[in-house]
Amino acid sequence: MANDYKKITLDGLWDNNPALVQLLGLCPLLAVTGTVVNAMGLGLASTIVLMGSNLSISMFRQFIPESVRLPVFVMIIASFVTCIELLMQAFTYELYTILGIFIPLIVTNCAIMGRADAFAIKNPVGASLLDGAMMGLGFTLVLMVLGGMREILGLGTLFSDMQLLFGPAAESWKIIIVEDYVGFLFAILPPGAFVGMGLLIAVKNIIDKRLEEKRKAPAVPTEPGAETRRVRVTGNIS
Amino acid sequence: MSLIRITSPHAHRPGNTGSVMLTVLMATLPGLAAMTFFFGWGTLIQVLWGSLLAIALEAACVKLRQRPVSFYLTDYSALVTAVLIGLALPPFAPWWVMTVGIIVAIIIAKQLYGGMGSNPFNPAMVAYALLLVSFPIQMTSWAGPFVMNGDGWAVVSLGDTLSAIFGTAGAAVDAHTMATPLDIMRHRGGFTTEEMWVKDALLANGIGAWHAVSAAYFMGGVFLLYKKIFTWHTPVAMLASLTLLATLSFLLMPDQYPDPFFHLTTGATMLGAFFIATDPVTSATSNKGKLWFGAGIGLLVFVIRTWGNYPDAVAFAILLMNLCAPFIDQYTQPRSYGHAKPNRGMK
Numbered sequence: 001m002a003n004d005y006k007k008i009t010l011d012g013l014w015d016n017n018p019a020l021v022q023l024l025g026l027c028p029l030l031a032v033t034g035t036v037v038n039a040m041g042l043g044l045a046s047t048i049v050l051m052g053s054n055l056s057i058s059m060f061r062q063f064i065p066e067s068v069r070l071p072v073f074v075m076i077i078a079s080f081v082t083c084i085e086l087l088m089q090a091f092t093y094e095l096y097t098i099l100g101i102f103i104p105l106i107v108t109n110c111a112i113m114g115r116a117d118a119f120a121i122k123n124p125v126g127a128s129l130l131d132g133a134m135m136g137l138g139f140t141l142v143l144m145v146l147g148g149m150r151e152i153l154g155l156g157t158l159f160s161d162m163q164l165l166f167g168p169a170a171e172s173w174k175i176i177i178v179e180d181y182v183g184f185l186f187a188i189l190p191p192g193a194f195v196g197m198g199l200l201i202a203v204k205n206i207i208d209k210r211l212e213e214k215r216k217a218p219a220v221p222t223e224p225g226a227e228t229r230r231v232r233v234t235g236n237i238s
Numbered sequence: 239m240s241l242i243r244i245t246s247p248h249a250h251r252p253g254n255t256g257s258v259m260l261t262v263l264m265a266t267l268p269g270l271a272a273m274t275f276f277f278g279w280g281t282l283i284q285v286l287w288g289s290l291l292a293i294a295l296e297a298a299c300v301k302l303r304q305r306p307v308s309f310y311l312t313d314y315s316a317l318v319t320a321v322l323i324g325l326a327l328p329p330f331a332p333w334w335v336m337t338v339g340i341i342v343a344i345i346i347a348k349q350l351y352g353g354m355g356s357n358p359f360n361p362a363m364v365a366y367a368l369l370l371v372s373f374p375i376q377m378t379s380w381a382g383p384f385v386m387n388g389d390g391w392a393v394v395s396l397g398d399t400l401s402a403i404f405g406t407a408g409a410a411v412d413a414h415t416m417a418t419p420l421d422i423m424r425h426r427g428g429f430t431t432e433e434m435w436v437k438d439a440l441l442a443n444g445i446g447a448w449h450a451v452s453a454a455y456f457m458g459g460v461f462l463l464y465k466k467i468f469t470w471h472t473p474v475a476m477l478a479s480l481t482l483l484a485t486l487s488f489l490l491m492p493d494q495y496p497d498p499f500f501h502l503t504t505g506a507t508m509l510g511a512f513f514i515a516t517d518p519v520t521s522a523t524s525n526k527g528k529l530w531f532g533a534g535i536g537l538l539v540f541v542i543r544t545w546g547n548y549p550d551a552v553a554f555a556i557l558l559m560n561l562c563a564p565f566i567d568q569y570t571q572p573r574s575y576g577h578a579k580p581n582r583g584m585k
Contacts, residue, residue, distance in 0.1 A: 182334075182376075184372050184373075186371055187372075191368075195346065
């Protein structure tokens with residue numbers, strides 16, 4: 001069982017990361033990652049919704065008929081999103097106005113629907129909750145890294161406006177990387193998010209490839225003469 | 239008597255990418271000279287600075303990708319990209335604008351896609367579009383042509399230009415910048431085109447400089463045609479479709495639309511038609527395809543110039559048509575020898 005939990009954690013954070021591997025939930029991912037605080041706000045909101053929906057779907061999995069499971073999922077997810085929306089209106093109103101339509105749109109985030117259908121409906125409550133938490137955390141981390149990249153490139157700052165999420169004390173967290181930065185509009189606009197996302201996925205693939213090579217490193221030496229043998233490439237290739 | 243038997247291709251000289259690119263570089267010289275003559279030292283400095291960066295970055299990237307460095311450097315394609323960006327940028331643009339442009343062109347638009355020959359988009363135009371979107375202020379303060387200042391060549395001295403580009407003393411040249419004719423046309427407000435010419439005396443006096451620069455690019459393009467670097471299809475189709483649309487709209491509503499001559503001789507029309515749209519890597523392949531490709535660019539240039547947000551449209555039009563090039567190729571594939579029907583379209 002412990003092994004299972006370890007696998008769920010690794011899956012969510014790295015091996016099956018919703019943003020980098022499953023490429024789910026790209027719309028909010030690309031739209032709101034202009035700064036770290038926006039990314040974090042949306043990431044945390046999605047994580048809470050994901051945990052809640054995974055938990056309740058897993059709890060009621062015996063009672064959800066196969067044929068109408070998708071509408072049921074949407075109803076459950078939508079109720080959690082409504083809760084989050086009201087909570088954000090109450091406690092982080094400014095951030096709520098900045099994120100705007102993307103908070104209600106968490107309902108349509110396919111990462112959440114995907115986890116409900118692929119995991120929560122088939123697994124016990126504990127595992128589902130952990131899966132929701134780890135998938136959400138993996139999603140949030142990618143969002144924050146992308147937000148950080150875009151904030152540094154686009155505005156020349158890091159962690160600006162963190163008070164929107166953590167209260168007035170966080171105002172001093174802002175790091176100005178470059179004084180009098182001209183601003184790089186491309187990084188703030190959606191195309192910058194696409195390019196940044198592409199680079200992040202590339203970096204993940206490089207790391208995975210390195211790890212794979214390291215695992216394979218003590219391989220059996222190839223038989224002598226194997227390198228010099230040629231494959232016949234001429235002739236009929238359909 | 240023995241006949242000399244030579245199999246095809248009957249080329250007199252082995253062509254290679256390097257010599258093609260060098261010819262293209264040579265053909266940009268009249269344009270570069272005209273730009274320097276009319277707009278001061280800025281363009282020359284931009285081209286040199288861009289070339290330095292491009293060569294360094296290309297070498298670094300090729301090295302990183304473990305490919306032969308000197309082989310890829312001597313195809314001079316990085317140099318052509320740098321020169322084209324240098325010609326397209328405003329002469330007094332700060333050094334970091336060019337730097338960002340070259341980084342984007344060489345690393346993102348070219349090497350990340352697999353280097354020379356594998357890039358779907360023209361690297362110079364990717365860089366230009368990105369810069370235009372990112373740095374609107376720096377990218378739209380164009381140098382005023384000397385003719386309208388009235389005090390002869392090199393209004394802004396070499397030293398002032400250098401400090402404007404590399405230093406922080408941009409103010410020294412601020413007095414000598416102005417909007418391009420297309421920009422003025424775009425933002426003329428409620429005026430008719432005729433009123434605009436009367437109102438904007440500066441433009442009316444200075445327009446000759448843009449005409450001359452376009453003529454210089456045209457000459458370079460004709461030289462390339464003569465050298466058979468590319469076929470006539472793309473540039474002719476592009477200029478023809480732009481002229482057709484501009485003429486039609488001008489005849490219908492002369493108050494609202496500039497005349498076709500204005501479209502052809504301002505902005506990057508000539509540079510785009512002969513030096514950028516003809517890029518063999520990113521344009522359509524067959525002759526028929528090139529006609530469609532060029533006509534599409536002409537249409538988009540007119541549409542974006544007339545109704546778009548940005549004054550000039552050549553970069554966006556070419557990028558959009560680059561995107562269509564594989565599709566055009568799919569549908570314009572010529573019949574190959576021995577086949578009754580051409581193998582085109584979706585199967």
